[in-house]
Amino acid sequence: ENLADENVNKWEGQYSRNAAQFSFQRDEDLVVSDFYMTLSSLIPWIAPDSKYYGKSDDELYADLFARHLKPLPGIEARVDDFYLQHMAQRGWVAVHARGSDKVIESANLHKTNLLYFSFIDRIIELNPEIGVFLLTDAVDIHAEFSARYGERLITTPALRSDSSTGVHMQGHAGTTVGEEVLVDALLAARCD
Numbered sequence: 001e002n003l004a005d006e007n008v009n010k011w012e013g014q015y016s017r018n019a020a021q022f023s024f025q026r027d028e029d030l031v032v033s034d035f036y037m038t039l040s041s042l043i044p045w046i047a048p049d050s051k052y053y054g055k056s057d058d059e060l061y062a063d064l065f066a067r068h069l070k071p072l073p074g075i076e077a078r079v080d081d082f083y084l085q086h087m088a089q090r091g092w093v094a095v096h097a098r099g100s101d102k103v104i105e106s107a108n109l110h111k112t113n114l115l116y117f118s119f120i121d122r123i124i125e126l127n128p129e130i131g132v133f134l135l136t137d138a139v140d141i142h143a144e145f146s147a148r149y150g151e152r153l154i155t156t157p158a159l160r161s162d163s164s165t166g167v168h169m170q171g172h173a174g175t176t177v178g179e180e181v182l183v184d185a186l187l188a189a190r191c192d
Contacts, residue, residue: 003032021045039064071186075179079186086154087187092133093123094188097145099138101166113141117148124152133191135184136160137167156184 002008009016020037024045039060046053052060071079097113106112124130134145134155139162146153158180159167168177 071182075182075186078179078183079190082156082183083187083190087131087133087190091127091130092154092191093120093127093130094133094135094191095120095145096135096188097138097141099136099141100161101164101169102137103164120149127192130192133188135188138162156180156187158184 011017015022020042023031023037039057043057043060052063055063095116097116098109099113103109120132124132130152132145132149132153134142134153136142136145136155137158137160139160142155142160159170159172159177161167161170168174
C-alpha cells in the first residue's frame with residue numbers, strides 16, 4: 001500500500017536503515033528497499049556453493065549489469081539519435097565531473113575536478129580532432145568546461161544544479177533524472 005510513498009521508515013522506525021543481510025531468508029518473492037545496500041557488504045555472505053562465490057566486485061557487477069540492466073527501446077533510440085546527430089562524425093573523450101551535492105561529501109572536489117583539465121588537454125594534444133563529451137550535474141562545471149573547450153564540448157540537455165542541492169533532490173521526476181543519467185552513461189560508453 002505504501003510502495004510509492006517517499007521515505008517510509010528510511011531513517012527511523014521499524015525496518016529503517018536495514019543492511020542487506022536483513023533481507024536474506026525472507027519468504028517474500030520481492031523485497032523493496034529505499035536504502036542503498038552495497039555489493040561489497042553482500043560478498044562475505046555468498047555461500048561457497050554459489051556460482052558467485054570467489055568472484056571480484058568487478059566480476060559480480062558485470063554479471064548483474066548484463067543480466068538486469070537492459071535499457072528500454074525508447075532510451076536506446078534517444079542514445080542512437082543523439083549519437084548520430086551530434087557525435088558520429090568524430091572521436092570523443094568522455095569526462096564525468098561531479099558538483100552540486102558532492103561538494104558536501106568531498107571537500108576537495110573542486111581541486112579534483114581541476115585536475116581533469118591537464119589530462120583532457122593532453123588527450124586533445126595527441127588527438128587534435130577529438131571532442132569532449134561532458135557528463136555533469138552542475139551548472140558551474142558545465143560553464144567552466146564550455147569556456148575552456150568551446151565548440152569542442154558537447155553535453156546532453158540534462159537537468160543541472162546551480163546549488164549544492166543535487167538534481168535528484170530538487171523535486172524532479174525520478175524517471176526523468178534516471179533516464180538522463182542512463183542516456184549520458186550509454187553515450188559515454190560509446191566514446192573513445
